[in-house]
Amino acid sequence: xxxxxxxxxxxxxxxxxxxxxxxxxxxxxxxxxxxxxxxxxxxxxxxxxxxxxxxxxxxxxxxxxxxxxxxxxxxxxxxxxxxxxxxxxxxxxxxxxxxxxxxxxxxxxxxxxxxxxxxxxxxxxxxxxxxxxxxxxxxxxxxxxxxxxxxxxxxxxxxxxxxxxxxxxxxxxxxxxxxxxxxxxxxxxxxxxxxxxxxxxxxxxxxxxxxxxxxxxxxxxxxxxxxxxxxxxxxxxxxxxxxxxxxxxxxxxxxxxxxxxxxxxxxxxxxxxxxxxxxxxxxxxxxxxxxxxxxxxxxxxxxxxxxxxxxxxxxxxxxxxxxxxxxxxxxxxxxxxxxxxxxxxxxxxxxxxxxxxxxxxxxxxxxxxxxxxxx
Amino acid sequence: xxxxxxxxxxxxxxxxxxxxxxxxxxxxxxxxxxxxxxxxxxxxxxxxxxxxxxxxxxxxxxxxxxxxxxxxxxxxxxxxxxxxxxxxxxxxxxxx
Numbered sequence: 001x002x003x004x005x006x007x008x009x010x011x012x013x014x015x016x017x018x019x020x021x022x023x024x025x026x027x028x029x030x031x032x033x034x035x036x037x038x039x040x041x042x043x044x045x046x047x048x049x050x051x052x053x054x055x056x057x058x059x060x061x062x063x064x065x066x067x068x069x070x071x072x073x074x075x076x077x078x079x080x081x082x083x084x085x086x087x088x089x090x091x092x093x094x095x096x097x098x099x100x101x102x103x104x105x106x107x108x109x110x111x112x113x114x115x116x117x118x119x120x121x122x123x124x125x126x127x128x129x130x131x132x133x134x135x136x137x138x139x140x141x142x143x144x145x146x147x148x149x150x151x152x153x154x155x156x157x158x159x160x161x162x163x164x165x166x167x168x169x170x171x172x173x174x175x176x177x178x179x180x181x182x183x184x185x186x187x188x189x190x191x192x193x194x195x196x197x198x199x200x201x202x203x204x205x206x207x208x209x210x211x212x213x214x215x216x217x218x219x220x221x222x223x224x225x226x227x228x229x230x231x232x233x234x235x236x237x238x239x240x241x242x243x244x245x246x247x248x249x250x251x252x253x254x255x256x257x258x259x260x261x262x263x264x265x266x267x268x269x270x271x272x273x274x275x276x277x278x279x280x281x282x283x284x285x286x287x288x289x290x291x292x293x294x295x296x297x298x299x300x301x302x303x304x305x306x307x308x309x310x311x312x313x314x315x316x317x318x319x320x321x322x323x324x325x326x327x328x329x330x331x332x333x334x335x336x337x338x339x340x341x342x343x344x345x346x347x348x349x350x351x352x353x354x355x356x357x358x359x360x361x362x363x364x365x366x367x368x369x370x371x372x373x374x375x
Numbered sequence: 376x377x378x379x380x381x382x383x384x385x386x387x388x389x390x391x392x393x394x395x396x397x398x399x400x401x402x403x404x405x406x407x408x409x410x411x412x413x414x415x416x417x418x419x420x421x422x423x424x425x426x427x428x429x430x431x432x433x434x435x436x437x438x439x440x441x442x443x444x445x446x447x448x449x450x451x452x453x454x455x456x457x458x459x460x461x462x463x464x465x466x467x468x469x470x471x
């Protein structure tokens with residue numbers, strides 16, 4: 001069997017692995033990206049496509065800041081990808097809402113934003129509560145439901161087309177001489193003085209650096225190189241309507257309208273293991289929320305729905321960690337692969353190639369989950 | 376190209392784009408229209424390209440039609456019914 005050499009091998013061809021691999025290839029490293037079959041609806045193919053900041057990083061201010069940096073990089077990142085590949089990203093940084101139904105949701109959201117402001121590293125938090133009337137004046141084409149009490153608004157939030165993002169990252173990676181191996185099932189990883197030997201069902205790879213960005217398989221593969229990263233699946237269901245006129249130039253965490261005109265509704269959270277299905281009850285809840293907010297959408301035909309699995313760490317924050325027992329092996333996982341794609345292809349690549357990190361980067365280490373058990 | 380099943384009485388009347396057709400029961404709208412020689416069912420709202428039913432199993436969404444006034448119906452998943460009035464899907468969905 002041939003052994004193929006590379007500067008870096010990235011295990012995972014989803015939106016996180018591909019962003020890292022693309023960034024590495026841009027830095028002129030010779031990179032191999034491995035992925036499994038893509039007949040399963042992975043998080044990269046089933047997600048909602050938000051490029052989102054508000055609400056992220058509660059309990060970890062460094063992550064809030066990281067998300068903000070990623071958002072600030074996104075426009076340039078999207079333009080560069082479009083120039084390189086000709087694939088439009090449809091990135092709109094219009095600002096985003098969380099729309100509150102009923103007074104209780106409004107006061108809860110206000111309190112939450114106040115907490116975010118208090119713990120912020122800068123003492124500021126660029127997300128404001130707005131009244132129902134202000135909200136209505138921003139979206140004149142969509143009459144609000146009677147129970148809508150207002151919203152939080154963050155001017156940095158927006159959305160992109162996540163499938164175009166994934167395709168563009170793959171195409172740009174290949175254009176930059178990166179080598180992609182689909183249908184590659186990693187069987188063993190050996191570590192010795194020369195680095196890593198990775199054996200798949202068809203090929204053997206030899207590399208000094210290894211990045212594990214394997215979604216829900218991250219726990220299993222990281223364990224082979226002495227990294228402990230607990231991740232679990234959490235299902236989200238999504239509903240898509242027929243295409244209609246452009247009514248909603250913004251997004252909420254649960255409702256957005258695509259460039260093509262279809263509305264997407266989502267943001268359910270279920271602990272159902274690896275079940276990718278959809279359920280009537282959850283889809284009804286999702287539709288009911290959309291109609292409580294925008295009742296005039298009730299005549300739109302629902303065209304399709306799907307279930308997809310989020311990849312969550314115990315605190316739902318990202319993990320970026322290098323192995324202590326096998327230096328040169330990295331694990332990268334996050335729920336927010338789309339929002340962070342810009343920063344994953346830049347700052348994270350600096351860390352992998354040269355160990356350069358920004359201040360407080362160590363908070364992303366998975367060591368935070370190793371709480372000593374009381375004797 | 377497509378043939379209706381032989382030896383099945385065409386007992387159902389449907390209307391497609393203002394013309395009536397006698398078709399066999401127990402088949403989908405998409406199959407019935409293909410059997411009558413109609414392949415182009417809709418136009419893409421994005422590109423304007425014509426579309427024909429492709430997968431015939433509810434996955435591809437290329438067979439969308441307006442059926443009895445309801446737009447964007449998946450015609451490969453809906454059985455023909457007596458008196459059905461069917462139009463090509465050429466326009467956007469409309470809100471209330």
